[in-house]
Amino acid sequence: MASKIKIPKLESSSFKGWAFVLVAGSILTVLALIDAGQFGTGATGSTGCVMIVTADQVNVRPNPGTELAPVATLNKGKEVDAQRVVTNGFRQLAGENRWALDSSLAPKAGSSC
Known part of the structure; x- marks a missing residue:
């Protein structure tokens, strides 16, 4: 007898624990890359010039x-x-x-x- 694969519904309880950590980590990584210049301009103004x-x-x-x-x-x-x-x-x-x-x-x- 074959087992069925269940896909959970997207509910607020779905984004607890590790799921939240993975989503938040991905978003923060993209923001860090933009801030570091990988996607953005690259300048921070730290030198004033x-x-x-x-x-x-x-x-x-x-x-x-x-x-x-x-x-x-x-x-x-x-x-x-x-x-x-x-x-x-x-x-x-x-x-x-x-x-x-x-x-x-x-x-x-x-x-x-």
């Missing part, structure tokens, strides 16, 4: 020069936190060893760069 990428693509380098290979790329319209430091035409971005060509960036309105 937010720059917008104006070129089609900008290489992020580990130093203010072109002798080392890029460590990342930024696409046009991306917002990034930056420092007020510009060396050899490269602006220091937030984080360690992150520099981008300053002429390919523009300060966001209201930003203190």
Whole structure:
């Protein structure tokens, strides 16, 4: 005799315990990814200086020069936190060893760069 599979109805009691933890965890994960820049703009304003990428693509380098290979790329319209430091035409971005060509960036309105 074959057993039937029962599917529970969606009731408030269905979202207790582990079901609630899984749903809430999934929602919080998506929000964290958006806040971290995976889906959103990426800038938090933590440095007081937010720059917008104006070129089609900008290489992020580990130093203010072109002798080392890029460590990342930024696409046009991306917002990034930056420092007020510009060396050899490269602006220091937030984080360690992150520099981008300053002429390919523009300060966001209201930003203190």
